[in-house]
Amino acid sequence: MTPIRTMLLASAMTLVMPGTALAAADRCDRPVAVCTNPTPAAFRLLAGGRGAQVVVDAGADTAVKDAAQGFTGDLARVGGASAGVVRTSLATGAPAVVIGVLGQSPLIGGLVKAGRIRATDIAGRWEAYRQIVVDRPFPGVPQALIIVGADRRGAVFGTYDLSERIGVSPWSWWADVPVAHRSDLWIAKGDRTDAPRVRYRGIFINDEEPAFGTWARTHFGGINAKMYAHVFDLILRLKGNYLWPAMWGKSIAADDPASMPLADAKGLVLGTSHHEPMTRAQSEWHRAPTPGQTSAWDRQGNRIASPSGAAKDAVIGGKWDYLTNAQNLRAFWRGGIERMMTAGSRGQPMEQLVTVGMRGDGDEPMSEGTATHLLERIVADQRTIIADVTGRPASATPQVWALYKEVQDYYDQGMKVPDDVTLLFSDDNWGQIRRLPTGDRDRSGGYGIYYHFDYVGGPRSYKWLANTQVQKTWQQLDLAYRRGVKQLWVVNVGDVKPMEMPIDFFMKMAWNPDAMTPEALAAYPETWGRALFGPAHGGQIGRIADDYARLAARRKPELVDADSFPLGGLSADRLDGGEFGRMVAAWTALEQRMLAMRDRLRPDQRDAYLQLVEHPVAAMANLYRLYYAVAWNRRLAAADDPRANGFADQAEAAFRRDRDLTEAYHHAHDGKWDGMMLQTKFGYTSWSDPKTDQMPQVKRVSRADGRPTASIGAAAAPASSPTAPTGHYAVAEAGAFVRARGRADLGWRVIPHLGRTDGAIISYPQGRPATTTADGVRADYAMTLKQAGDATLRLYMVPALDTNGGKGLRIGVSIDGAPVQILTMNLKVDGPEWTRAVKDNAFPLEAKFPSLAAGTHRIAIWRIDDNMAVQRLLLFTGAIPPSYLGPDAP
Structure with a gap:
């Protein structure tokens, strides 16, 4: 055991994070704990596999009704019974789970008025909730578990918090995590409250072609409401509330008019990315007014020519330039705010966090020499539109201004930002936060952070597999939180899969950064594993996943090639692998641990294991072996050493194995994730990813008969010579x-x-x-x-x-x-x-x-x-x- 691990082991083993109660389900000494054995005055949630009645008021918000229905289904999955229906009236003689919003639920209001439920401490608090067991709450009802939210999302989060604690993972759909069956469950007496520390918490689906886009078109017919329903549910079950939707060639509003109302009905706050102002997707600027017609992308996400072969900046909306085309841009932006006012599902405007400001077209920098006063004028004009369309002061509509790349430079040079606009700082796209508040921590708009688990850009794009350590994410976000960044946390997650573990960590930390102490961080991988795979093997699985992230973060896979690490010495009878060899050995050892664990799992756990652990470990180990073989092949071939041929065979076999691993992933769970593992990883020569995976060039020396064998694969330089230290x-x-x-x-x-x-x-x-x-x-x-x-x-x-x-x-x-x-x-x-x-x-x-x-x-x-x-x-x-x-x- 390493010294560092020993130092924190005692505290880490005793820590239990929220949402993992079944690993310690028999510990019923905490209020509202989930118990597998009865305790005095406990509430009977499941009896013989059948769940307690779930009740909401007839006039409850759609988000509350939706969460209640989801919870009813979760009870059925845990209990093994058929799903019940959400009731709008109480059945006498039976226990009840009552879900509602403070001030909007007559059922809960009566209990508050009678002093049976304390409400003053959560009233008015953003997304706060209380869970409380109440004896004889209503005539003929012996006992109830009351979930009361300070607002509609508070009620949703209080409900899904309980779903997770009875054993339904937020990843049950997105990673096929099985639900452990329990015939009987109790909720311990008492009450508990919770509320988020960060106001807006969400994800950004980005760089989503070809993987996410292909998957969505294959299984849902497009990036549409049917697909987004699963995205919305995932975010809410992770206690998030915010989404930047997929954007390259796509518009959540224009592609399917049902998507935005569905988000509103479920309680999601929608936004648009850092370079898409005023709720408008960038692709909308390039779309013709004719329904179904586009100019820069088709509806399958493929780039096509602009009308009559026009240049990118000469498409439907004209040039994306405020100096020359301000009138068209203002009209375009006004349309976004007008749509926000009418697209809601509840007879109210959509709840959106409006991005303001401007970058160049297609997330490019603004034109060279852009003055800060122009950006100030743009935002002032946008706020005028917001006030005019909403009929309220601009400050009444939440707004965010992303200080991304060159826009941060303008801010550093003195660009003025209205006090009520959230300032969204960014990392460097590689996990290092660029800027944090140094002055006014009390500005009404507060501060946010835009973070990356995926990126397209230099030194090379990284989109294929998760390669971000939760420890690094913690260190940077804890720093941001301590510096006053509490208004918005949003993370670029690429295709969603296979970023499950870093997303899970990000959202848990965003809910309560104070609870994510160094001890909680040390315990997190094992806690994560137990929550997904149970107490028997979950801790070991979490350690495998943590070791995977540590090895993957040493060099992101797209940056690995034959020259990444030095080889050792070369002699007639021995090849010293050097640092490259040690990297391969570390991956091989981890792969062996992963395979040994796979053989110990139940059949119903195998699909989740493949997605969350097996595939990333096997695919990364294979990538390292491929490039290690290429490195030796080139070095030996340069010396006319026939051992080069064996390494050529190994490299080609590894290239074929990558395709097999991809196919296995695509066939998992009856092909549910077919298309999701299409990002390229072999053949990078610059920051931009190749269109398809390219087999690196290998060379063969003369065969025994003296005839040469042609090189195979893309051209490349010989691997670098070994570098060894001297001295002591x-x-x-x-x-x-x-x-x-x-x-x-x-x-x-x-x-x-x-x-x-x-x-x-x-x-x-x-x-x-x-x-x-x-x-x-x-x-x-x-x-x-x-x-x-x-x-x-x-x-x-x-x-x-x-x-x-x-x-x-x-x-x-x-x-x-x-x-x-x-x-x-x-x-x-x-x-x-x-x-x-x-x-x-x-x-x-x-x-x-x-x-x-x-x-x-x-x-x-x-x-x-x-x-x-x-x-x-x-x-x-x-x-x-x-x-x-x-x-x-x-």
Whole structure:
């Protein structure tokens, strides 16, 4: 067991996160706990497989009715009975689950008036709910479980919270997670309340071709309301409330007029992405007014020529340029707000968070030289439209302005933003937040963050498999929350699948960042596994999934090729795999653990396991083996070594195996996910993904008869020669400090698996101002050099950006009490150092120490700036490449 894991094991094992109650279902000492055995005064939810009656008021909101119906179905799935109907009147003599909204439910209102339910503490709170067991609540009703929401979504979340705690995973449809059967369930006496800490919490379906789009067209006939119904349900069951819908060539409003009313009926808040202002999908700008006709994309998501071969900026709406085409743009935007006012399902306007501002057409930068005052004018004009159409002050309509890429630069240069508009900061598309509030934390619009689990752009697009560590997501979002970002969290999830685990984590943390402590984070993978696969194997499955994410995050799969990692030495009788070989060995070992676990699962768990664990592990292991074989093939072929031919065979076999793995995924669960695994991953030569997977070129040397064999695959350069360190070195994991010192309010915390090694340390709590060495927040290490000489201390940092917009992030180092040297990590997005950092998921900082004696030395690292996570320390003499992580790397 690793040192870092040992340090947090005791606290992690005892933590139970919300929504995983059946793993501890017999613990009925908590109010409203789900129990498999009766306790005094407990409410009988399931009796002999049949659920209690579920009751809503006849005039209840559609979202409440929909959630109640979903819960009735969940009871039936758990109990094994046929689904009942939601009642609008109470049947006497039987227990009841009553669901309603405070102030809108006569049934619940009567209990509040009679003092049977306390309501003042949730009244007016955004999406708050109370669950409470009440004895003899109504004439002839012996007992009831009351779920009361402060608003309609509060009632929905209180209902689906219970669904999850009785064993119906939010991923039961989206990942085919089976529901464990229980004939009898009780709800412990008492009451509990909950409410979100982040106001808007949601996902962005993006870069959704060819996978998500093909899947939706295959199974639903398009990106339509039938498909979106499942998306809406997933978000609500995850206690989210917000969606940026699929957008490339698509419009949730225009493609199927039923989609927006359905979202409204279920309680979803719709938005549009960072570059789609005023509720209008970008593709609508390029569509002809004739129903069904488009100019830039067809309804299957394929790019087609503009009318008469016109250029992209000369299509139906004219040029996407406010300086030359403002009148058409204002008319276009007005149409979006008018539609918002009429598309609701309840005789009210749609509940939308309106994106304002403007980027270039197709998510491109604005024209060069765009002045900040033009963007200010655009937003002012948009707010005039909002006020005019709604008949209310613009501030009465929630709005968000995304400070994405160059728009953040305008903000940093002084661009004025109305106080009621939410400022949406962004990461660098690779998981490092670019900017956070430094001033007014109390502005009425608040702040948001736009994060990425998927991206199309440099250094290379990554869309195929999940490769984001929950530990990294936690570190960045915890930092944002501590800095006052509490209005909106939205994450780009690509095709939804296969991002299930990071999405699940993001939404749980968004509900309550305060509850996602470092201890809860350490426990999360195992908690996640138990919630999906049960207590018998779930903990081990969670650890496999966590190890997968750690290995995948070392280098995103689209960035892996034959030159990614150095090979070792080459001799007539031995091939040293080097770092590349160690990477392959790590993936092979994980694959063996994954396969051994698969054989221990029940048949009904196999489909979920394939989607969530088996396929990503097997596919990534196969990708590494393919490129490892290509690397050796090219190196050996360059030396005219016949062993190259065996590696060519291995590479070609791995390429074929990838197709087999894809087909197995597409055939799972009777073909339910056919089309969802179509993103390309082989053959990248630039940031842009190839249209189809390309077999890398392999070469064959002469056969025994002396005849040459042609090369196969796409052309490529030979693999790079091995790179080996010289001199002597000592390695220390950042979490293996001898002693950590801090203040009462600030110290060091170990975050297992953060980064690419065993874990990292951060100063905690996050979000605190800079300190000096006089504050004494330091961690000490003992490192031994076997040879004296001029030495270098290298810190391998988890990549991060200066969210204050300053000159970089600082950390101090010293040896044996000598003066502290200050090191600075100042990564500039899209610059060469940033590119190296995001490729390697590490960035080296170095300090020189001349004439260091042989022997053991006391190394200290000193906290200066926040947001500096140290993964590993390397003390060495001689020369060691910046990418080298130590003898046991990776």
